[in-house]
Amino acid sequence: MLSALKRAAGTVLEDIILYNNKSFLVPLFLIALLFLWVTEKKKRLRVVLVYLVTALGVVFVCPLYAWIGILIDAEIYYRVLWALPMGIVVCYSAVKLMMRFQTAVSRGLVFVLTLLVICINGDLVYTKTLHFKSVNAYHMPQQVIDVAEALKLDNYTPIAVMPAELLPFFRQYTADVFTPYGRNILEPAWSFSNALYDAMEGSESYYDAVEVARCAREEHCAYVVLSCAKQIRGGMEEQNYFLLDFVQGYYIYMDYNYYDVYKEQGLLDDDVIKAGETGREGT
Amino acid sequence: MEIIQWCILLTLVLPVPFFLGMIPVKYMSGLQRTPAMTYVCGWFVSFFLFELTAVPFILLEKSFTSLVITYTSLIGVVLLCSVWASRHVWADFARNIRESFSQPLPVKLGWLLAYFLIGVQLYMALFYEYYDGDDAYYIATSVLTDKFDTMYLRDAYTGYLYPLDARHALSPTPVYQAWLSRLSGIHPAVISHSVLSVVWLVFLYCIYGQIGNRLLPITKKTGRAKSNFRPVFLIFTAVWFAFGNISLYTSETFAMTRTWQGKGMMAGMVLPALVLCMIYLAQDKVSPGAWMLYECVLVSAVFSTSVSFMLVPTVVGVASVLIGIKKKSVRAAVNIFACCVPCLLLAVCYLVVK
Numbered sequence: 001m002l003s004a005l006k007r008a009a010g011t012v013l014e015d016i017i018l019y020n021n022k023s024f025l026v027p028l029f030l031i032a033l034l035f036l037w038v039t040e041k042k043k044r045l046r047v048v049l050v051y052l053v054t055a056l057g058v059v060f061v062c063p064l065y066a067w068i069g070i071l072i073d074a075e076i077y078y079r080v081l082w083a084l085p086m087g088i089v090v091c092y093s094a095v096k097l098m099m100r101f102q103t104a105v106s107r108g109l110v111f112v113l114t115l116l117v118i119c120i121n122g123d124l125v126y127t128k129t130l131h132f133k134s135v136n137a138y139h140m141p142q143q144v145i146d147v148a149e150a151l152k153l154d155n156y157t158p159i160a161v162m163p164a165e166l167l168p169f170f171r172q173y174t175a176d177v178f179t180p181y182g183r184n185i186l187e188p189a190w191s192f193s194n195a196l197y198d199a200m201e202g203s204e205s206y207y208d209a210v211e212v213a214r215c216a217r218e219e220h221c222a223y224v225v226l227s228c229a230k231q232i233r234g235g236m237e238e239q240n241y242f243l244l245d246f247v248q249g250y251y252i253y254m255d256y257n258y259y260d261v262y263k264e265q266g267l268l269d270d271d272v273i274k275a276g277e278t279g280r281e282g283t
Numbered sequence: 284m285e286i287i288q289w290c291i292l293l294t295l296v297l298p299v300p301f302f303l304g305m306i307p308v309k310y311m312s313g314l315q316r317t318p319a320m321t322y323v324c325g326w327f328v329s330f331f332l333f334e335l336t337a338v339p340f341i342l343l344e345k346s347f348t349s350l351v352i353t354y355t356s357l358i359g360v361v362l363l364c365s366v367w368a369s370r371h372v373w374a375d376f377a378r379n380i381r382e383s384f385s386q387p388l389p390v391k392l393g394w395l396l397a398y399f400l401i402g403v404q405l406y407m408a409l410f411y412e413y414y415d416g417d418d419a420y421y422i423a424t425s426v427l428t429d430k431f432d433t434m435y436l437r438d439a440y441t442g443y444l445y446p447l448d449a450r451h452a453l454s455p456t457p458v459y460q461a462w463l464s465r466l467s468g469i470h471p472a473v474i475s476h477s478v479l480s481v482v483w484l485v486f487l488y489c490i491y492g493q494i495g496n497r498l499l500p501i502t503k504k505t506g507r508a509k510s511n512f513r514p515v516f517l518i519f520t521a522v523w524f525a526f527g528n529i530s531l532y533t534s535e536t537f538a539m540t541r542t543w544q545g546k547g548m549m550a551g552m553v554l555p556a557l558v559l560c561m562i563y564l565a566q567d568k569v570s571p572g573a574w575m576l577y578e579c580v581l582v583s584a585v586f587s588t589s590v591s592f593m594l595v596p597t598v599v600g601v602a603s604v605l606i607g608i609k610k611k612s613v614r615a616a617v618n619i620f621a622c623c624v625p626c627l628l629l630a631v632c633y634l635v636v637k
Contacts, residue, residue, distance in 0.1 A: 021530035044565035045498065047609045048602070052561060055601045069593055079590045082534040082550045083598050085558045087527065088491075091519035092498050095512045111515065115522055122526025125539045126407055130414045139412035139476035157442070168416055171423035172472050175430035175442055182440025183419035 008067035012060070015078040024121035029086040032093035039096060049089060056083055090118075143248035144169040150245045150252055151223055152176045156267040158258070160223035161216050163250070164201050180219040196221075209234035213241065213255075222258035226251045242279025244272060256280075292467035292474065296482045300325030302362055305369040307579070311572030316375035317496075319489040324572075326486055327556065327579035330459070332357055334586040337455045338629065341434045342636065344447065347458070348432055351465050386511060393514030400521040401488050404539070408480040413540045418475070421457045421544050425471035428461035449636035453629055454588050456545035475543035483542045487551045490559060491520045497562045545587040553587050556580045557595075561602050564619055565609060578622050585629045592630040599623040 020026040033053060040046045059065050060080045069077045094114040098107045125131075135142050144166050151160050152174065159178040162170060168183045185192045196215035199208065209232055216224050224241065226232060228249045237243070241253040259276045262268045268276075301318070304325030308316050336357060340350040386394075423439040431437055434455070435448040451457075457471075460479070464471045469478075495516040502510050527535020537544075538551025557580050563573035581599070584591035599620055607616025 015532075019530055019532045023529035025527070025529050025533075043609060044562060044567075047565045047605050048558065048561045051605050052598075052602050055605065056598060059597060059601060065597075072593060073590075076590060078532045079546075079550075080594055080597075081532075082537075082554055083557075083594055085555060087520060087523045087535065088494060088498075088555065088558060091516055091523055094519055095499060095516050098515065099510070099512060114519060118519070118522050118526050121529075122523075123528045124526055125528035125536065126411070126525075130540075131407075131411050132414075134410060134412040134476075137477045138470065138472040140472060168414070168419045171439060171442065172418055172426065173470075175423070175426045178442040180441065182423070182438075183416060184440045187416070 005063040005067055008070055009061075009063040011070055011074065011077065012063070012066045015081070016061075019078055019081055023123065024117075025086070025090075028117065028121065029084070029090055032090045035093045035097070036089065039100075049085075049092065053084055053089060060084070138173065140169040140172060143250065145173055146247045147225060147250050147252070148174045148177065150247045151225070153262075153267060153272070154269055156262060158222040158262075159220050160225060161196055161200060161219065161221045162225035163227045164197075165227075166225070166250075177223075180221060194219075203230070206231040206233050209236050209239055212236075213239035217255065217257070222255055222262070224253045224255070226253065237279070242276055242282075244275045288468045292463065292469050292478060295463055295466060296478060299358070299362065300329055302365045302369065303328040303358070305365040305372055306361070307572040307575040309368045309371050309572065310575065311570045313375050313378075314496075315493075315570070315572070316372055317379050317493075318376055319492050321372070321376075323486065323489045323493060323556065324576050324579070326552075327576060327583050328361070329358070330583035330586045331579040332361065333455070333459050333462070334582050334629075335625075337434075337458055338453055338632070341452045341455060341458070342447070342632070344433070344436060346432045347428050347434055347461065347465070350434070350458070351462055354462060355466065390511045390514060393511075393518065397514045397517040397521060400518060400525070401484070404521065404525060405481050405484055408484055408542065409477060412476065415541055415544075417541065417544060417546075418472075420451075422460075422472050422475055424451070424457035425461040425464060425475070428458055429464050429471065434458055447636070449633070450589060452636070453633050454545050454586060454591075456548065456587055459586075460543070479543040483548065483552065487524075487538060487542070487555075488517065488521070490552055490555050492517060494555060494559050494562070495520075497559065546590075548587040549584060549591065553580060553584045553591075554594075554598075557584070557598060561606070564602075564615075565606050567610070574622070577619075578625075581622055581626050585626050589633060591626065592633055595626050596623055596630070599626075 016026070033050070036050050040050055060083075066077065069080060094110070098110045101107050101110060136145065138145065147162065147166060148170060151158065157176055157178055159180060161180055164186060167179070167186060170179065171182055180196055181192065181194045184190055185194060185197050196219050199211040199215040207226055207230055212224060213236065223244070224236065226236070228251060232251075236253045240256045242256060242259070243251060244254045245252045254272070254276065256276070259268070263273060263276070301322050302325065304321035304323065307324040307328065308321045311320070333354060336354045337350055340353070420439045424435070427437045427439060427442060428434055435452045436444060438445045460471050460474055463474050467474070492513070495513040499512045499516055524535050524539055527533050528539065530536065534550035534554070537547045541547035542551060560573065560577040560580055563569055564577065581595055584595045599622070603616040603619035606619055607613060
């Protein structure tokens with residue numbers, strides 16, 4: 001039990017370090033809290049912003065509480081820190097500090113200094129590389145939308161496999177196509193594995209058409225979407241597929257085995273039938 | 284057709300929450316009766332009602348359509364009551380708005396700067412996209428819910444059928460977004476990324492505005508002009524949020540980059556609103572409206588994320604003891620903690636179905 005508590009204490013410390021990430025904002029919060037301990041006179045505010053915040057801080061770093069929290073979900077224990085109103089405490093302390101001065105110049109100086117301290121020690125959210133100018137109202141890459149539109153059938157929900165870069169967005173756009181795996185397979189920590197994924201992503205420079213076709217059939221995929229950035233070794237046509245469309249740098253192949261069944265059952269759209277028949281004439 | 288869809292959606296996220304907030308605000312003091320407070324209360328009333336309506340439907344594996352019909356009817360009835368209740372509130376709104384126009388120039392400039400900073404953040408939320416992997420679960424769940432008319436019975440990553448996803452089922456934020464999508468006909472990804480990312484940021488700053496109002500009363504010293512530091516508080520808050528991205532884990536990062544997700548809501552809106560409620564509850568006299576808001580916030584915490592099952596009882600437990608001591612009243616402490624009972628029941632539910 002003692003060692004479990006020690007481990008929990010270590011995890012909490014690690015979470016706080018990761019949360020703060022070499023910045024000064026968490027220490028700034030502690031300084032602001034200390035300032036309120038000394039200066040806040042209103043009882044109702046003192047109870048919430050001083051006593052409650054301090055007590056919560058103590059509870060969250062308490063090894064026993066942390067041990068229970070980690071037992072429930074270790075990965076997200078850091079979120080208990082959200083209950084400490086760091087922004088409110090820091091901003092309110094800064095305003096209180098301003099109010100202690102009587103002249104406009106000194107107040108202005110505190111105002112500017114506060115902004116500088118936050119800006120210099122913080123990290124602007126928009127400068128991170130994951131922020132892009134959006135190209136559509138969906139806020140997702142246009143090629144995902146175009147590929148999804150090309151795969152949809154009016155009367156049936158087919159299964160399609162596609163390159164890894166489309167996976168995080170594809171299912172956000174449509175549920176009209178099933179996928180044998182999704183974005184979950186891209187998270188190494190979640191330990192998902194799939195032979196078709198290995199066949200699709202095994203090489204950075206080429207697709208092995210034989211292996212992709214074999215695995216795709218095992219997963220009952222009617223469609224295979226391949227990126228034009230990679231070579232296709234062997235040719236999908238030789239595996240009884242036809243090229244349905246080429247969209248935004250992606251080849252969309254359809255398996256003739258599914259094509260024939262869907263066609264017989266009247267599930268295919270006219271443009272798919274046209275592409276299928278053209279492909280057949282070509283071979 | 285598209286214009287009608289957008290009108291419906293904007294009605295659902297702007298006037299509907301505003302009017303829903305009239306009931307709690309009617310029972311608040313005159314000073315608390317502001318349009319921003321009404322909007323804040325309205326959103327929490329929406330989440331409260333949705334949580335209590337949706338969870339039984341989800342656990343009983345009923346269709347999404349039946350939930351849509353029930354919740355929409357419920358909202359309709361509450362909305363009618365709210366519009367009726369609002370007749371007592373407009374006069375206070377008018378007075379509060381009039382007062383806000385009669386402020387000294389530096390205060391007005393302060394408000395302008397605060398609104399400008401918030402405006403920049405709204406612009407960024409609308410026109411810039413942020414890649415977050417978790418959307419592949421949350422938005423995909425909304426899309427699946429709308430398409431297959433089931434809730435948490437399909438794998439968001441594949442679309443295939445699977446047993447009830449109990450871990451997420453009690454925090455149905457994506458289902459709420461699917462409800463918005465079903466009523467408006469607008470895609471859930473557009474709703475989340477282009478509408479809620481903006482509207483919920485406004486909601487977030489409305490909460491901080493109310494916190495500023497409680498922390499910084501307008502004072503007048505003899506021989507000096509009225510001092511109002513509320514805009515300064517909001518300016519600091521806006522800058523704090525913009526620069527709070529010190530790591531992937533901070534509440535500011537979640538609030539700014541995942542505003543539409545339940546986690547972002549918890550970090551940016553629910554927990555600050557809980558602090559606001561605690562400030563109200565620590566007062567000697569608590570208005571019935573503040574109690575209503577408090578209850579709605581607690582249930583909204585469960586609505587947003589399952590982390591609340593641990594976090595909310597802890598915060599409420601500690602706060603009830605401290606406020607009880609401050610008021611020298613066991614009853615006050617018990618009352619504050621008793622409001623947490625619905626969350627505890629949902630927590631038991633979570634542990635049972637998990």
